[in-house]
Amino acid sequence: MSAASAPLVELRELSKSYGGVHALADVSFAIERASVHALVGENGAGKSTLVKILTGVVHPDAGEVLVEGAAQRIADPQAAHRLGIVAMYQEPTVFPDLTVAENVFAGRHPRTRVGAVDWRRMRSSVARLLDELGVDFGPDTPVRGLGVADRQLLEIAKALSTDARLLIMDEPTAALSPHEVERLFATVRQLRGRGVAIVFISHRLNEVTAIADSVTVLRDGRHVATQPATQLTEAEIVRLMVGRSLDALFPKEEAEIGEVVLRAEGLTRRGVFSDVSFELRRGEIVGLAGFVGAGRSEVARAIFGIDRLDAGRVWIRGRRFRPRSPRAALRRGLAYLPEDRLQQGLVQTMPIATNLSMAVLPELTPGGVLRPRREQALARRFMEELRIKATSPAQPVRSLSGGNQQKVVLSKWLAAEPSILVLDEPTHGVDVGTKADVHRTISRLAAAGLSILLVSSELLEVLGMSDRVLVMREGRLVAELPRAEASEERIVQAAAGVEGAAA
16 A cells, blocks of 8 residues: 555554553554544543554554554654654643743754754744634733633644644643634644644544544444444444443433522622522522533532622522531532532542542541541442442542542532532533433432532533523523423523523
8 A cells, every 4th residue: 555545544453551451452443634533432441542652652562553554663752743643632731931932842943053043933933823723812922821722722833833744632622612612623624624634532522523524432442433423423422432322321310309498599799690590499400501601600609608799698498598618508518519620629649538538527537536447438438339430549539530530529529418519510521431420420319309500511411410401691690491491402592692592
């Protein structure tokens, strides 16, 4: 096969093991030029290992990587760069105190004949790249002032400056708004038009079907399928990934909905949200939907006492509650799972048991002395109930997958035995298998009588799990939809202010 007719990159029977655990086993598929190739699978399916092999971070135990028909040994990231293989990750790796141009050429500045940095040539090259990408910042812009979406575009400019032929994008949209996602997709299509191949890794299957030309599914380190994206629905991708249907992602149990447990009236935080009023009943799951910036998370934080309210009142079981602090909220049976689990929900360096016990330390420290056996028993209980995959309660949280970290955060708050649970993006950034576990837990809790406020950007999650859906737009509550009347179209209409939406 000639280089011109061969795939840009072909993987043949790649295998990699860590301590007897097969991260990859005989994985084979091809990536064509000028295409968007989605790589999907649950956490632990082998995606990260595959990316590390392609970028020279790790070496396979068996198998080979062919580039344009020729077998290559990708010894290190520099070798990958020379082959035109570049990766950009969920968290852009930038130097915030340098300019855009300095970031693009970090470590490989163009030089003049006497060895000095050729600043003019560097700025000119970066200006040309930025112009091609259609961005609204220049080569001398300080990176510290750029948002997440612009930093992702900076990463793409960096890749293009190395003449990348294969760009690996690992969860590039995780922190982007819908508008920013569309902007990124426009850039991806532009790169494809220039002949660049894109490996697109995402847990958001609607994005996969929207942008990909072909889809490869991995499960338990093995290649399950590679098919044209046009031949796959989201439900079929889920079935290939986890061996069960899309319906299994939302195992909603019937719950007896009782009396009003929480009532909010006229909640206002100046410049953020205004005059938000709603009720939450025992055993009820209420979804809070809306576009990014609508004020959903901010309302949740204010109810839990993280952010200050300027006006409004809250009642819990008919008694007035002033949300002054998280401690006060916990005393009244109200718990909150934050959107950012890494920064706000966990202490990464500490063990599972320590993280899990933080909300109930008084119960575990009678007389001011910690009872390690009680802490370990508590951790083991929740590890079993929520199926947290770990070697022991002593395992550091930072070594867990994102889905298992999320389960630890949820366990921490469940250990406090709340009666009201506010969940802010509870399945953000986790694979579909873990989503099903989290949804099963949420449904079980509601059936047991807990009241749940579910804040989510994923409409399928809101529709699949909620008894009632509240929609916010620009800091105001604009629609309330019973489960039987809620649909993606009606929620989007209300969130976008389209005439005819439910009020």
